[in-house]
Amino acid sequence: MFSSLSEKLDKIFKNLKGKGYLTEQNIKDSMREIRLALLEADVNFKIVKNFVAEVEKRSLGQEVMKSLTPGQQVIKIVHEQLINLMDIEGFEFKVYNNKLTKVMLVGLQGSGKTTACAKLASMYRKKDIKPMMVACDVYRPAAVEQLKVLGRQIDIPVISMDTTKVLEIAATALKQAEREFANLIIFDTAGRLHIDEVMMDEVVQLKKLVKPDYIFFVADSTTGQDAVTVATEFHNKLDFDGLILTKLDGDTRGGAALSIKAVTNKPVVFVGTGEKISDLELFYPDRMASRILGMGDVLTLIEKAEGMFDAEQEEKLAKKMMKNQFTLSDFLQQLQSIKKMGPLDSIMRMIPGLSNKLPADLKIDDNALRHVEAIIQSMTYKEREKPDIINGSRRLRISKGCGRSVTEINRLLRQFEDMKKMMKKFSTGKMPKGFKGMPDFPLQ
Ligand SMILES: Nc1nc2c(ncn2[C@@H]2O[C@H](COP(=O)(O)OP(=O)(O)O)[C@@H](O)[C@H]2O)c(=O)[nH]1
Ligand SMILES: [Mg+2]
Structure with a gap:
């Protein structure tokens, strides 16, 4: 980024x-x-x-x-x-569990509206918040189908009708949302390749009928100043409330993110950072500024980690590490938590001091983690607890089980031993002279 x-x-x-x-x-x-x-x-x-x-x-x-x-x-x-x-102070996107919040997404074709619709619905779905999505991009049958597929994937209802009368669909959807006590309804609207009168009229009509609590303009950040120009035009017609900047994971130079507020005087509320449903983040100007200046983004990292790790579990592990009782089972558990946080290179970029030193095109092969995981999963419980017993024939069996070579298994076991030695040194405070940091495990 x-x-x-x-x-x-x-x-x-x-x-x-x-x-x-x-x-x-x-x-x-x-x-x-x-x-x-x-x-x-x-x-x-x-x-x-x-x-x-x-x-x-x-x-x-x-x-x-x-x-x-x-x-x-x-x-x-x-x-x-x-x-x-x-930064703009005073804006907050709020969804309540006792009423219906209506959101309209607008923007050009390909900007990421449909994807954002599903990401947003999935982000706000909680035990007591019931989202719904409405397919109002009726001119391309594939667009309706795309939203339906996403809806099925995240198990959130999609309202669609066999007509091109967008206002009719919207009215029906609103009634259904009220009847079913939905708390969040998101309208995915039609975009064009360029600004176009007919499209604008349609979204203006839709706005009149739906009376949305929030209109978000979805902008593809990789288009730079074009995104800013289009945002201005949409803003003049629609007076939207905020922006969703998508594709910040791509080769975005930053132009859109840094210009769009000054030009539209509206805040960026969310950013899309990938194609997966979970790749949506709330936008915090201070954190973004820190990321740009290579100070890393510790807070987002902590939040991601908090969502994935279990505090009690962590404490237990830390104690085990101190006592040098850390086993391959513990290690496997750690790996699985890390994997949930997202691709390794994007995690590493959020670490202060590291973000600037990583080459721009760094791609860590997440397969390396998957292979390690596969190897450990092919071990028996006893083997994971006491790797010492893993002799030649056990190694062969594990290798067959996980489809990785014996050499890889040997390497993993050796590195795990190195890691344990390192932990022991940390916990006893006896650091060797000329200590050069952790072994490069398992990122090679
Ligand atoms: N890398 C990346 N791709 C995205 C992001 N958001 C959307 N896309 C992709 O951009 C393309 C267009 O998205 P779509 O939601 O169909 O755009 P729409 O025409 O505005 O509805 C799709 O291939 C999406 O997978 C993002 O944040 N990052
Ligand atoms: Mg779409």
């Missing part, structure tokens, strides 16, 4: 941080570089101009020039200004 912009800013900041004091010229030079980096990330040029002017003004202020860490201060200012660029 925004890796090219992140890399450039990182370079500029490294330069700044290396200096014990800053001259006006240093700051002016850095500002020119920041300006270029933002323009290359396809941020709207007027926004870039204001942004840089503001950062420069604040950086040249006394408190920065005279501070002991002027470089750090400039980074702090850039961080704050980035947040300002994306």
